Amino acid sequence: MTNKYPNLLSPITLAGVSFRNRIFSAPMGGTDITPDCCIGPKTTKFYELRAKGGAAAVTVSECVVHETDGSHMFRLNLSTPGSLPSFTYTADAIRRHGCMPSVELSHSGQFGGTYLADKNKQHNLVQWGPSARVREDGVEVKELTKDLIDDIVRSYGETAALAKRAGFEMVMIHGGHGWLINQFLSPLFNHRSDEYGGSFENRVRFAVEVVKSVREAVGPKFPIEFRMSGDEFVDGGYHLDDGIKIAQAVEDYVDLIHVSAGTYQKTFGITHPSWFEPHGRNVYLAAEIKKHVNKPVATIGGLNDPEMLEEIIASGKADVVEMARALLADPQLPNKITEGREEEIVRCLRCYTCMAERAATFTRRCTVNPLIGREDEGLGEIMPAPVKRKVLVVGGGPGGLYAAYTAARRGHQVILCEASAEIGGLLKGEEALPPKFEMFQLGGTYATLARKAGVEIRLNTRVDADYVKKEAPDALIVAAGSSPMVPPIPGLRESSCMIVAEDYYLKKDQVGENVVVLGGGLVGCELAAVLGDQGKKVHVVEMRDELCPDANVRYRPLLMNKMKEVGIQVHTGCTCKNITDDKVIGETKDGEQVEIQADSILCALGLKPNTDIVEELRGLAPQFASIGNCVRPNTITYAVYQSYHAALDIH
Numbered sequence: 018m019t020n021k022y023p024n025l026l027s028p029i030t031l032a033g034v035s036f037r038n039r040i041f042s043a044p045m046g047g048t049d050i051t052p053d054c055c056i057g058p059k060t061t062k063f064y065e066l067r068a069k070g071g072a073a074a075v076t077v078s079e080c081v082v083h084e085t086d087g088s089h090m091f092r093l094n095l096s097t098p099g100s101l102p103s104f105t106y107t108a109d110a111i112r113r114h115g116c117m118p119s120v121e122l123s124h125s126g127q128f129g130g131t132y133l134a135d136k137n138k139q140h141n142l143v144q145w146g147p148s149a150r151v152r153e154d155g156v157e158v159k160e161l162t163k164d165l166i167d168d169i170v171r172s173y174g175e176t177a178a179l180a181k182r183a184g185f186e187m188v189m190i191h192g193g194h195g196w197l198i199n200q201f202l203s204p205l206f207n208h209r210s211d212e213y214g215g216s217f218e219n220r221v222r223f224a225v226e227v228v229k230s231v232r233e234a235v236g237p238k239f240p241i242e243f244r245m246s247g248d249e250f251v252d253g254g255y256h257l258d259d260g261i262k263i264a265q266a267v268e269d270y271v272d273l274i275h276v277s278a279g280t281y282q283k284t285f286g287i288t289h290p291s292w293f294e295p296h297g298r299n300v301y302l303a304a305e306i307k308k309h310v311n312k313p314v315a316t317i318g319g320l321n322d323p324e325m326l327e328e329i330i331a332s333g334k335a336d337v338v339e340m341a342r343a344l345l346a347d348p349q350l351p352n353k354i355t356e357g358r359e360e361e362i363v364r365c366l367r368c369y370t371c372m373a374e375r376a377a378t379f380t381r382r383c384t385v386n387p388l389i390g391r392e393d394e395g396l397g398e399i400m401p402a403p404v405k406r407k408v409l410v411v412g413g414g415p416g417g418l419y420a421a422y423t424a425a426r427r428g429h430q431v432i433l434c435e436a437s438a439e440i441g442g443l444l445k446g447e448e449a450l451p452p453k454f455e456m457f458q459l460g461g462t463y464a465t466l467a468r469k470a471g472v473e474i475r476l477n478t479r480v481d482a483d484y485v486k487k488e489a490p491d492a493l494i495v496a497a498g499s500s501p502m503v504p505p506i507p508g509l510r511e512s513s514c515m516i517v518a519e520d521y522y523l524k525k526d527q528v529g530e531n532v533v534v535l536g537g538g539l540v541g542c543e544l545a546a547v548l549g550d551q552g553k554k555v556h557v558v559e560m561r562d563e564l565c566p567d568a569n570v571r572y573r574p575l576l577m578n579k580m581k582e583v584g585i586q587v588h589t590g591c592t593c594k595n596i597t598d599d600k601v602i603g604e605t606k607d608g609e610q611v612e613i614q615a616d617s618i619l620c621a622l623g624l625k626p627n628t629d630i631v632e633e634l635r636g637l638a639p640q641f642a643s644i645g646n647c648v649r650p651n652t653i654t655y656a657v658y659q660s661y662h663a664a665l666d667i668h
Contacts, residue, residue: 091103
């Protein structure tokens with residue numbers, strides 16, 4: 018077989034340990050963190066999934082090293098029953114698939130306890146940092162004493178030794194993203210006047226002491242990866258020139274320098290690039306640092322395209338590429354690259370559902386992969402159905418496609434009917450929004466997977482009761498979607514310049530320079546941001562008091578910042594009352610009239626479920642399910658999750 022990616026798929030040896038390719042699974046926090054900070058069985062399966070998918074290394078995140086952290090994540094501590102065994106079972110689960118298990122050693126410093134399961138304990142923690150201060154949220158931070166610093170340095174080594182004892186083949190020292198080592202490195206947080214503050218040599222001292230401690234504990238033939246921010250991208254922080262010097266200061270004691278970016282609570286959308294950022298937006302940091310060090314360098318940041326990954330390695334920008342969210346979306350990504358199945362890769366949407374779910378429910382969920390966070394439920398392996406059924410799926414949106422794909426993988430005969438000439442449903446509209454191209458691409462990927470699994474896709478085929486009776490399926494899954502709402506606002510439906518938001522991709526060339534978006538939900542705000550980025554003058558009219566309450570907690574601040582950046586004018590608490598030939602007339606809650614000049618009006622006032630077709634088809638097959646927007650308009654996340662389980666329930 019011809020290898021299209023010879024550099025990406027070539028092995029690399031670090032400290033005598035061979036890694037099967039250059040794709041490493043970067044740290045991602047698990048889900049079932051026990052109150053005493055052990056790894057639960059869900060999390061073991063969570064990490065094992067990426068090992069089975071072909072990554073060369075999988076790093077467990079984040080193992081805190083000292084009690085002053087209060088436990089950001091897991092704790093490898095011999096005094097805690099179950100701690101060492103939970104790490105050992107996790108290392109075993111990763112290693113048995115030919116993948117090298119690694120564990121990230123961390124101390125959150127002044128941000129300790131962020132994901133602590135015991136929330137009462139979290140809010141009573143004493144926060145420690147390089148310097149005394151009061152955090153933005155009002156929490157007091159105490160300055161670490163020299164004795165505590167010495168104890169933390171020692172604990173890094175002790176924890177690394179325990180990780181090695183548990184069967185891990187590598188450790189990663191987290192020196193970036195605003196955690197404790199980074200806090201010492203950064204003039205933004207480090208205002209000490211002793212040997213750990215002031216000059217660069219002093220600020221880097223703690224990092225050097227930590228890597229020395231770990232090296233002494235694990236010995237020479239054990240890989241150490243040092244994760245750092247190449248640039249903090251904040252006023253008062255350090256930048257790339259210092260990033261280079263940090264890498265040079267630690268390189269004698271480590272085997273891989275992992276260059277990330279940003280600092281906690283300041284640059285979330287850079288550390289974890291949003292879809293407003295280009296893929297690989299932080300690669301240049303690794304490339305520049307690599308010029309100044311003699312150890313291999315890893316890069317990270319919105320990476321998911323095989324050709325880009327190959328180019329990074331081939332051109333010498335980095336020696337290893339690391340991915341986190343991309344391997345949630347498709348844990349099999351490395352295997353698919355190796356086997357020449359790139360067209361089957363399900364790309365990460367960079368939508369932050371995975372991170373927002375952890376903030377909201379302390380679990381994991383992925384928009385495009387319903388297995389994530391539920392790996393231990395016995396549903397990860399699609400088992401052949403004991404009885405093969407004829408399955409009819411109505412609707413070619415993401416829910417319908419994923420249901421058909423899952424049912425076909427179980428061995429059923431599956432027919433999917435789509436009323437229009439194209440599959441994708443609402444995803445088709447994302448083609449016109451450049452930052453969301455992966456979402457448009459998702460429809461095509463799901464269709465490819467479905468066809469390869471044996472699904473017969475019939476386009477331009479509207480399903481009614483007679484059609485179902487003619488096909489006589491054993492199981493019927495209705496994923497008929499939703500329709501845009503256009504309320505009876507005087508002049509709206511009659512306006513020649515009104516475009517329904519869902520039709521923007523068909524009529525984008527008709528949009529003028531003065532645009533009013535009716536509706537400040539997720540659809541309206543994203544459309545406004547894209548139009549503003551094009552230089553158009555955009556107003557958003559929203560009757561609620563805030564924009565986009567339906568956006569997740571990780572994504573909403575980034576979207577709001579983007580709208581502010583491109584100059585979107587916002588009218589919240591404002592109801593649209595009338596549309597004239599060239600104006601939108603609204604009214605505030607105080608009764609004040611607002612007139613906005615408009616040569617284009619985009620209606621983003623919500624969706625209504627296509628319930629008529631659901632009721633028409635209900636009861637026409639022995640097994641019946643309705644899923645997605647035809648039940649209740651919701652996110653793609655839930656459409657995919659419901660479709661997966663509807664297909665698994667066919668018996």
